[in-house]
Amino acid sequence: MKETNYKLLVAKIKKYKNIIILKHIRPDWDAQGSSMGLAYLIQENYKGKTIVVPGDRLDDNVDFWEDNITDKFIKSALVIIVDTATKSRLDFDRYDLAEETFKIDHHVNIDPYAKNEIVHETAIACTEVITLWAEVMKLKWNSNAASNLYKGLVTDSGRFLFPNTSYKTFNAAKVLLENGANLKQVHDSLFVSDLKRKKYANFAFSKLQLSEKGVGHITITKKDQKPWNYSYDEIKSALGTMSGIDEIKIWVLVIELDDEIKVSIRSRDYEIDKIANKYDGGGHKLASACKLKALSDIDKLVKDLDKVIAKGKKKYDTK
Ligand SMILES: [Mn+2]
Incomplete structure (x- = not known):
């Protein structure tokens, strides 16, 4: 310091x-x-x-x-x-x-x-x-x-x-x-949310896909966003719906925007920042962000994150 x-x-x-x-x-x-x-x-x-x-x-x-x-x-x-x-x-x-x-x-x-x-x-x-x-x-x-x-x-x-x-x-x-x-x-x-926000969270969570290893991901496309008329920040609140669930070791929110596809990655135990680096991003060991060139790249990203879990090396950073 x-x-x-x-x-x-x-x-x-x-x-x-x-x-x-x-x-x-x-x-x-x-x-x-x-x-x-x-x-x-x-x-x-x-x-x-x-x-x-x-x-x-x-x-x-x-x-x-x-x-x-x-x-x-x-x-x-x-x-x-x-x-x-x-x-x-x-x-x-x-x-x-x-x-x-x-x-x-x-x-x-x-x-x-x-x-x-x-x-x-x-x-x-x-x-x-x-x-x-x-x-x-x-x-x-x-x-x-x-x-x-x-x-x-x-x-x-x-x-x-x-x-x-x-x-x-x-x-x-x-x-x-x-x-x-x-x-x-x-x-x-x-933290006081309105009913619409709760309904959006339910909608987003209904789109959850979970890999065998425990990577959960939700994709919010442009079409998904239309009826809600939400800001990026409000759309991103879907990320939190995946936290605190034992089976979901790493969770990913993919948001399709006009000019880019933004991805947020969170993890309880596994270091995910290196994977974020690979996809034009970065951040913290347990919380990172990156970008995808196409929605079809999600599978590749999920596979990479699956490998992180498969390696089994948990990094609990308590510095
Ligand atoms: Mn900050």
Whole structure:
């Protein structure tokens, strides 16, 4: 852990008046919670900054929104990137104009694209990294910052059930709860679902196919998606319907989009990131994403994952 970069990040924030916080395309709550939480933290601690958070949002919060970010503003700014492993996943098309860049992340660091970085590969969420940085640097908190960061923590850890949940995760939760995270509001906003969502989950689960070795997969085609009128994130919620089932050792959700076929892979015990690498993707040992060129390639992917189970080598990463 390069703690020196903790101080460096504070120094950079102090130095720059203009700050842009970027995240990955199709943000999840860790990406959004990291970017918004960090923005509220900076606003609370360093007055007079112009802070902008571009890209898609999961809710209608318009804080730190700016329609016209000029090239000049980008060149003058400190650009902080959260929760984004590779440059190609950035939800911003003018990143290359940035002169001062700082990556904060928890993914395997296969693409160190920023000038400086704080990357903790064993952290369960990017918001864990940001929270513990803020704690060490003794920053002042407000409830907006704490609640937003808590959203990333509780979702990326699967409500603190995923194996990589660590004492640091709970330490971060403690810091956030001590400093005004609104648990009830956050949990209701994330986990109370409507009837339609439950029906979608049932529909998706009815499409489950299970291999002999224990690879479960659900494919949601473009045609499947039509009647639901859901965002990508909502369609992706089908992934969770396969977790917590003994017979399903590895589970895969395939989503057909207009321009690509996106695949999410999860596992309780087997390392699946190498297989994701083979299919133009990557991520964590037990949670990865990749792409397929055609829906007919699913069989190949399932066979590769079957082989991982057949080898029988369980990797329970408790670092
Ligand atoms: Mn994340």
